[in-house]
Amino acid sequence: MPKEMFFEDFYVGQKMNSVGSAKVTAEEIKEFGQKYDPQPFHLDEAAGEGSFFKGLAASGWLTAAIVMRLRVQSVPVFGGMIGAGVEEMRWTQPVRPGDAIRTEIEVVGVRHSNSRPDYGVVRTRTLAYNQRNEVVLRSTVNFLAPLRHSVQK
Amino acid sequence: MPKEMFFEDFYVGQKMNSVGSAKVTAEEIKEFGQKYDPQPFHLDEAAGEGSFFKGLAASGWLTAAIVMRLRVQSVPVFGGMIGAGVEEMRWTQPVRPGDAIRTEIEVVGVRHSNSRPDYGVVRTRTLAYNQRNEVVLRSTVNFLAPLRHSVQK
Numbered sequence: 001m002p003k004e005m006f007f008e009d010f011y012v013g014q015k016m017n018s019v020g021s022a023k024v025t026a027e028e029i030k031e032f033g034q035k036y037d038p039q040p041f042h043l044d045e046a047a048g049e050g051s052f053f054k055g056l057a058a059s060g061w062l063t064a065a066i067v068m069r070l071r072v073q074s075v076p077v078f079g080g081m082i083g084a085g086v087e088e089m090r091w092t093q094p095v096r097p098g099d100a101i102r103t104e105i106e107v108v109g110v111r112h113s114n115s116r117p118d119y120g121v122v123r124t125r126t127l128a129y130n131q132r133n134e135v136v137l138r139s140t141v142n143f144l145a146p147l148r149h150s151v152q153k
Numbered sequence: 154m155p156k157e158m159f160f161e162d163f164y165v166g167q168k169m170n171s172v173g174s175a176k177v178t179a180e181e182i183k184e185f186g187q188k189y190d191p192q193p194f195h196l197d198e199a200a201g202e203g204s205f206f207k208g209l210a211a212s213g214w215l216t217a218a219i220v221m222r223l224r225v226q227s228v229p230v231f232g233g234m235i236g237a238g239v240e241e242m243r244w245t246q247p248v249r250p251g252d253a254i255r256t257e258i259e260v261v262g263v264r265h266s267n268s269r270p271d272y273g274v275v276r277t278r279t280l281a282y283n284q285r286n287e288v289v290l291r292s293t294v295n296f297l298a299p300l301r302h303s304v305q306k
Contacts, residue, residue, distance in 0.1 A: 064214055080193055139239075
């Protein structure tokens, strides 16, 4: 994998796995819940027990944020990965305290940008797994990567 | 609006606006960036200047998290709003330090859940605006709400 990737470095079928995994703690679940998703099952073990989730569970948006960090670590786009939209995202299993999340990314499309001639659009399918190899999140997300010749180095 | 909403309280065309708005600070942008999206334009003003965003900009996942908090505040589902997936999400303008974000949610679909007979699926279209009334994020997101008769009160 190049140290810094340009649009031309991506191809359909390319796979990029996260380096290691991200451990999720009860503290992080509650802190994120208090800030961004203050619902009982994201805030408190006892309240979680009586809920849909039957226990404390991470906000799906915390899971998505952790997946973003793993993506940033495993796909070093030159100048940074510019989000170009989510086509689909599903939360398929609750994320619990103690879970360790890893990601597998596959490039499923590459095309030049119509509106930004110096960039290409990379379409990616991401699967996030817990330590039992259960899929906890799947998504199809697009990002922009600069064309190599467009960048003055 | 009922204090706690069941599936039966939702109907296509229903609109729910956020109560007030959420102010975004440089500190929150950088803190979220460090934790979940450590790219130069989310971490540092100077690095942001030389980037695609021409300045410090919020991670799209921070914007999504703030939008979730506004959704939770404006849609009080009984027992909590259970995410049932994102059909689409686009970031249409950068979110900058000092921006104030508000949301407009419209119900665009209601149906009984096939897999969970005690729940219905509410499909919502969300537009998030900044203080200049520019759309910064738009999404189509589904959530579960319990059927009224399913709940022992």
